[in-house]
Amino acid sequence: MDRYPPIADHGMVGDLQTAALVSSGGTVDWWCAPRFDSPSLFASLLDSERGGHCRLAADLGADDGMAVRQLYLSDTAILVTRFMAPGGVGEVADFMVPLDGAAATDRHSLVRVARVVRGSMPFTFVCRPRFDYGRAPHTLARSDERAVVLRGPGTDLHVRSTEGAALRADGDDVTARFTLSAGQAVAFVLTSASAGGAAPGAPTLDEVADQLERCRDFWHHWLRACTYRGRWQDMVNRSAITLKLLTYAPAGAPIAAATMGLPEQIGGERNWDYRYTWIRDASLSVRTLIDLGFHEEAHAFRRWLRDRIEAGGAPSGDPLQIMYRVDGDPYLTEETLDHLEGYQGSRPVRAGNAAADQLQLDIYGEASDALIVHGDVGAIRGWKTLAGVLDWLTDHWDRPDEGIWETRGGRQDFTYSRLMTWVAFDRGVHAATGFSRPADLRRWTDARDAVFHQIVERGWHDKRQAFVQHYDTDVLDASLLLMPRVGFISPTDPDWLSTLDAMDDELVSDSLVYRYDPAASPDGLRGSEGTFNLCSFLYVEALARSGRLSQARYAFDKMLTYANHVGLFAEEIGPSGEQLGNFPQAFTHLALVNAAMALDESLDRTGTRGTGDHRHPAAHGLTPPDAGDGGGSDG
Numbered sequence: 001m002d003r004y005p006p007i008a009d010h011g012m013v014g015d016l017q018t019a020a021l022v023s024s025g026g027t028v029d030w031w032c033a034p035r036f037d038s039p040s041l042f043a044s045l046l047d048s049e050r051g052g053h054c055r056l057a058a059d060l061g062a063d064d065g066m067a068v069r070q071l072y073l074s075d076t077a078i079l080v081t082r083f084m085a086p087g088g089v090g091e092v093a094d095f096m097v098p099l100d101g102a103a104a105t106d107r108h109s110l111v112r113v114a115r116v117v118r119g120s121m122p123f124t125f126v127c128r129p130r131f132d133y134g135r136a137p138h139t140l141a142r143s144d145e146r147a148v149v150l151r152g153p154g155t156d157l158h159v160r161s162t163e164g165a166a167l168r169a170d171g172d173d174v175t176a177r178f179t180l181s182a183g184q185a186v187a188f189v190l191t192s193a194s195a196g197g198a199a200p201g202a203p204t205l206d207e208v209a210d211q212l213e214r215c216r217d218f219w220h221h222w223l224r225a226c227t228y229r230g231r232w233q234d235m236v237n238r239s240a241i242t243l244k245l246l247t248y249a250p251a252g253a254p255i256a257a258a259t260m261g262l263p264e265q266i267g268g269e270r271n272w273d274y275r276y277t278w279i280r281d282a283s284l285s286v287r288t289l290i291d292l293g294f295h296e297e298a299h300a301f302r303r304w305l306r307d308r309i310e311a312g313g314a315p316s317g318d319p320l321q322i323m324y325r326v327d328g329d330p331y332l333t334e335e336t337l338d339h340l341e342g343y344q345g346s347r348p349v350r351a352g353n354a355a356a357d358q359l360q361l362d363i364y365g366e367a368s369d370a371l372i373v374h375g376d377v378g379a380i381r382g383w384k385t386l387a388g389v390l391d392w393l394t395d396h397w398d399r400p401d402e403g404i405w406e407t408r409g410g411r412q413d414f415t416y417s418r419l420m421t422w423v424a425f426d427r428g429v430h431a432a433t434g435f436s437r438p439a440d441l442r443r444w445t446d447a448r449d450a451v452f453h454q455i456v457e458r459g460w461h462d463k464r465q466a467f468v469q470h471y472d473t474d475v476l477d478a479s480l481l482l483m484p485r486v487g488f489i490s491p492t493d494p495d496w497l498s499t500l501d502a503m504d505d506e507l508v509s510d511s512l513v514y515r516y517d518p519a520a521s522p523d524g525l526r527g528s529e530g531t532f533n534l535c536s537f538l539y540v541e542a543l544a545r546s547g548r549l550s551q552a553r554y555a556f557d558k559m560l561t562y563a564n565h566v567g568l569f570a571e572e573i574g575p576s577g578e579q580l581g582n583f584p585q586a587f588t589h590l591a592l593v594n595a596a597m598a599l600d601e602s603l604d605r606t607g608t609r610g611t612g613d614h615r616h617p618a619a620h621g622l623t624p625p626d627a628g629d630g631g632g633s634d635g
Helices: 205-223 233-245 279-292 295-310 363-371 380-396 415-434 441-458 478-482 494-506 533-545 549-560 586-606
Strands: 010-014 019-023 027-032 040-042 053-058 067-072 079-085 088-095 108-128 139-144 147-151 155-161 168-170 173-181 185-194
Touching: 010 079, 010 088, 010 233, 027 108, 053 079, 053 088, 079 108, 088 205, 108 155, 108 205, 147 173, 173 185, 185 205, 205 233, 233 279, 233 586, 279 295, 279 363, 279 586, 295 363, 295 380, 363 380, 363 415, 380 415, 380 441, 415 441, 415 478, 478 494, 478 533, 494 533, 533 549, 533 586, 549 586
Parallel strands: none
Antiparallel strands: 010 019, 019 027, 027 040, 027 053, 053 108, 067 079, 079 088, 088 108, 108 173, 108 185, 139 147, 147 155, 155 185, 168 173
């Protein structure tokens, strides 16, 4: 077994309060409980020796001719890992029953079911938790041969099995070995709970089967609300389920990714904790969720966002800070876990996130857009909250900040930050006018127009014929791919098309898009990074909106080939096509959905195979002449 499987070699299961990653070899190597942002129980992704893991897999080796495949049961978050060998075919199903809308709880169960469907097969179960990111020791207490409890500081992990698999102590850890024949099954239930709580009862296979059906029924029922009926149904459904899995149901707050510390460059220092709620990421998800038909999730986040503003502002005194814990706690103190070696030696491993203290003014545009989505201004209370923020912003928008990419190289007048402050004022003005809401319209309008003129005059670079990253540079920035979508500029405006051409030449590599060039725009960190999946999907959307449909579709189809075996994306793609960064990343899946919808809309509207696409790769000899222009409709 590899010490560190590829980042992409995982599926995710969760109960909407926490989530676990399961490798295609049957190892749970990431699980934090009781919340996404709690200390880990299993973290062998960050240290194969000290991090802890739980393995349930066929006890066969490569010499036995075994092949392994992993998949999701269709339209669910039930993960199945299949082991196929000459002597038999077995599988392990992993799932957590969703706690949708439930109050926060300290008790979470990960269910692992092994069964054989053909022949016979030996299995091994190993559970080696390492509490508190591997910093805390634990003890083992036995109830009987099918129930043990592993006690860490403040947390117990109950391990229970059904008949057919006796649990044996291995020091302070637990193992089991058993052989199953066709039609037989054994289940293991791992339940995390506060220390000293009542021990759960021994499970039966019938109870586990009922839980699996409940899990399957939940996802099928939830997905019925999805209104997407386009060309990429499977990928959009998988992205929607992933976004739901990454949402903390008791608060309605989406997190950025399930993991922390996974590197943007193997051996590099760009290793951040993404288990928190970013105002930007979550706000941009609202429109997408509503477009997909998931109104309850969108409204839940809007309530969470309003509560953050009404709580009295950030510790800095501003109305919002860029990120929070899922319960709204603004304190995300960053610490370095020096005892962990990091994924493939990528240090430092950080828990918490010091970027929470940064100034990023763009969040007010995304938040305003979320609170006034599709013309819905919400309740009077929500309007008063938003109006107070916009009144504050009229006096504070014209400041340098750290920008969307959270650079640690000093504040600048970032064009994207100004763009989103323009969005904030624009949405406020239109909502106040359209819904007759009380507002200081003159100040808001003056501020909106001042931002517009500043971007046009200072964010535009005549020599580059493009909008640039900030006012004192000629560096390009892929965040500006959002300019047409937010309505600042027409997608067919000559200034936008020349910006898109400039990005094509400088930031795009085989349809993959870099955020910016760190060598040309130092960000205060060593090393490099891969192409950014969010930006690659934003690029597809921008191409589609600009009428370059063949190029857009070609880029989109190629991006989908970088998804992992179960349709999930990390944050970045490395030089050899490997997935890098925290996994799976919500922003990437959000952008995938937006790109698919924009492409569907454009293809349906034109009813053609693509128009005006002078930069399609076929023109450069990258596709055979008889391959067509790649812009045909599936429908």
